[in-house]
Structures are given as C-alpha cells and as structure tokens.
Amino acid sequence: MNTMEQSQLLERLLHRVEGIESDVWRLRMDFWEWNSGVCLFGIIKAYEATGEKKYLSFLSEWYDRNVEQRKTGSVNTVIPANVALLLLKETGDAKYAAICEEYADWCLNVSLKTTNGGLAHVWSEGGLEDYKNQLWIDSLFMAGLFMLRYGAWSRNEKLLAAGKEQFDIHIRSQFDPEAGLFYHGYHCLEQKPLGEFWGRGNGWAAASLIELIENQGVDSEEGRYVEVFQRLMEKGYQLRLKDGMLRTLPELEEAYPEATATALFGYAALKGVRLGILEHKFEAWGRQTTETLAQHVSEEGIPQSASGGTDCQEKEGYLQVPYTETLYAYGVLFMLYGEAIKLTEESQETADA
Numbered sequence: 001m002n003t004m005e006q007s008q009l010l011e012r013l014l015h016r017v018e019g020i021e022s023d024v025w026r027l028r029m030d031f032w033e034w035n036s037g038v039c040l041f042g043i044i045k046a047y048e049a050t051g052e053k054k055y056l057s058f059l060s061e062w063y064d065r066n067v068e069q070r071k072t073g074s075v076n077t078v079i080p081a082n083v084a085l086l087l088l089k090e091t092g093d094a095k096y097a098a099i100c101e102e103y104a105d106w107c108l109n110v111s112l113k114t115t116n117g118g119l120a121h122v123w124s125e126g127g128l129e130d131y132k133n134q135l136w137i138d139s140l141f142m143a144g145l146f147m148l149r150y151g152a153w154s155r156n157e158k159l160l161a162a163g164k165e166q167f168d169i170h171i172r173s174q175f176d177p178e179a180g181l182f183y184h185g186y187h188c189l190e191q192k193p194l195g196e197f198w199g200r201g202n203g204w205a206a207a208s209l210i211e212l213i214e215n216q217g218v219d220s221e222e223g224r225y226v227e228v229f230q231r232l233m234e235k236g237y238q239l240r241l242k243d244g245m246l247r248t249l250p251e252l253e254e255a256y257p258e259a260t261a262t263a264l265f266g267y268a269a270l271k272g273v274r275l276g277i278l279e280h281k282f283e284a285w286g287r288q289t290t291e292t293l294a295q296h297v298s299e300e301g302i303p304q305s306a307s308g309g310t311d312c313q314e315k316e317g318y319l320q321v322p323y324t325e326t327l328y329a330y331g332v333l334f335m336l337y338g339e340a341i342k343l344t345e346e347s348q349e350t351a352d353a
Contacts, residue, residue, distance in 0.1 A: 006337045007337075010334065016301030016330070017043075026309065028327075029062070029327065030062075032080050037077075038141075040082065041079055042334030043334050045334060045335045045339070049338035049341050050342075067099065070099070072110070075119050075138075076124065076142050078107060078146050081150075084103075085153065104154075104156065107143060108159060114135060119143055119144075120133070120135070133190075136201075137183070137185070137205050145208060148163040148215045164212070167209070173186040179235070182232070196318055198310065199260075200258065207267055210271045213225055230278065244262065244285055244288035245257040245259075246262045248261065248319070249315065249318050252319075254319070264335075265289070269283070269285050270283065270339045270340055271339050271343075274346060302325055303326075303330060306328075
C-alpha cells in the first residue's frame with residue numbers, strides 16, 4: 001500500500017467511528033473505558049503520525065463530551081487520559097493538566113497493587129473478586145503507557161519510575177524467556193501463570209515495549225527492554241503465517257488468524273525498524289500486515305477478523321472467542337497505518353537528505 005491508500009483507509013476507519021451510535025460496551029464510544037480508550041489512543045497515534053487536524057478535532061470533541069463522566073477504579077479507565085495529555089501538549093491549558101494529574105495520582109497512590117507490586121487487573125464495574133490478585137499483560141497498554149507518556153512530558157520522575165517498574169514486574173512475572181512470549185496473566189498469590197501465550201496479549205506487550213523504548217530513547221540505559229522486545233518480535237516473526245497474520249494462540253496450528261494481534265505486531269515491527277532496533281526483515285513483515293489487514297476492512301470501514309473480549313482461561317476457551325466488531329480493533333488499525341505512513345515519510349526524508 002502506498003501512503004495515499006493508507007491515508008484513505010484511515011479516513012474510512014475514522015468515518016465509521018464517527019458514525020457509531022451504540023450502547024453495547026464493545027461499540028460504546030462515549031464511554032470512559034479501555035475499549036473506547038484504545039480507539040482513542042489509535043487516533044492519537046494517527047494524529048501524531050500525520051498531523052491531520054481532523055484527528056485532533058475528533059479527540060477534542062470527544063473529550064468535551066465525556067470528561068465529566070470520567071471514572072477511575074481500574075487500570076482500564078486510565079487509557080482515555082491520554083486524550084487529556086495530547087490536548088495539554090497542543091494547548092497548554094491547565095484544565096487538561098488537572099485531569100492528567102488526577103490519573104497520575106490514581107496510578108501512584110490509589111490503584112490496587114498485587115502482592116508483588118503490580119497493578120491489579122481489577123474492573124471498575126463487574127469482574128471477579130480474585131482479579132485483585134491477578135496481573136494481565138493488558139495493563140501495560142491500558143495504564144503503563146499513560147504513566148510513561150505523562151511522566152516524561154511533565155518530568156515527574158516518580159511517575160516515570162513507577163511506570164517502568166510496572167514493566168519490570170510484568171516481565172518478571174509473565175515473560176517466558178524460553179518461549180519468547182508473554183503469558184496472558186499471572187496469579188500473584190499462587191505464583192503461577194494464568195491463561196496461554198495469547199496473540200493480542202503479546203501484541204499489547206510488543207506495542208507497549210516499543211512505546212517505552214521510544215519514550216526513553218533507544219540509547220538510554222534501558223537496554224533490558226530492547227532485549228525483551230527483540231526476542232518477542234523474533235518469536236512473532238517465526239510464528240507468522242504466509243500472509244503475515246498471527247493466530248489468536250500463535251503457537252497453535254488449529255487457532256484462527258486474528259487481526260488485532262497482527263496489527264499490534266505490525267505496528268511494533270514498523271516502529272522498531274524506524275527506531276533502528278529491528279532488522280529490515282521486520283519492515284517487510286510490517287508492510288505485509290498493512291496489505292493483508294486492508295483486506296480485512298469492509299467497504300464501510302468495519303474491521304473484520306478481530307476476536308472479542310478475552311479473559312484468562314483454558315486453551316479451548318481462547319479458540320471459542322468469536323470475531324466481532326470492537327472499538328479496540330479500530331484503535332490498533334489506526335496505530336498500524338499511522339506508523340506505516342510515518343516510516344515511509346521519514347525514510348523519504350532520509351533519502352532526500
């Protein structure tokens with residue numbers, strides 16, 4: 001796909017998101033939660049990559065409609081605060097800083113921690129009581145990235161250090177060096193992994209790690225994150241299908257191909273190449289994911305082949321989660337195609353220099 005085609009696909013996705021009106025949680029855009037939050041984060045990334053004001057306008061209007069119904073109580077309610085951070089960067093308005101500070105304080109001082117210091121993957125509404133003892137890899141994306149992004153921008157060293165500590169805890173608890181993959185979850189009282197090596201979960205990890213590396217600088221002292229990221233990406237590369245897709249359980253041949261895992265790894269691959277920490281074979285894979293996933297977006301701009309919400313469970317349970325339209329699928333596609341455009345433009349600037 002060329003840059004124009006990628007831009008047109010982003011426009012189709014945005015047009016579809018603008019037209020969604022639903023009270024179903026997976027499609028409820030006016031909702032301060034992780035599902036809408038991932039979609040918003042993807043639009044943030046599309047704006048950062050392209051500079052197109054239509055993305056900024058969408059985010060500003062969403063914020064104005066929803067800020068008064070914001071909530072805390074879960075890692076899953078942190079990710080929409082990235083909208084406040086972007087608007088703070090764009091305007092300098094103190095009202096956005098106040099929201100960012102509210103969520104930074106929650107992450108540091110209020111959030112429930114597991115026995116090993118990790119962010120407990122509790123839900124603000126519903127969920128099992130036992131979730132207070134569980135780490136999920138999703139938390140790095142849903143809360144860890146805001147801690148890093150706002151911590152770096154505000155020069156809040158305490159928040160920044162706490163964000164990196166969450167990465168360290170999740171890596172120690174959930175990354176299997178031998179497999180080169182992350183477990184979906186970890187039970188801190190029983191001190192054992194939960195679930196399987198889940199595709200989207202490893203995608204959350206890949207995207208979160210490359211965001212951390214970009215946030216801190218490739219040449220920083222954080223080489224341990226680069227090493228884990230490279231091992232994870234190499235494993236994903238080995239497990240990719242002929243069309244570049246990954247399965248919902250990447251190591252299992254009978255598992256179905258899944259779009260969100262593929263998009264997240266594609267995003268991480270392209271950004272890793274752009275930052276100079278992945279070999280160029282990963283650019284070919286990342287570009288391939290943009291070609292393949294474009295075929296999984298309908299004419300109306302609806303992502304296909306994305307699995308629904310997924311708990312930590314037995315292997316058979318993952319295989320039974322159906323494809324469904326979800327806001328987070330839009331979000332990860334915004335990320336992927338925005339990064340593809342950014343890599344192309346930076347490569348062209350280098351060639352012209």
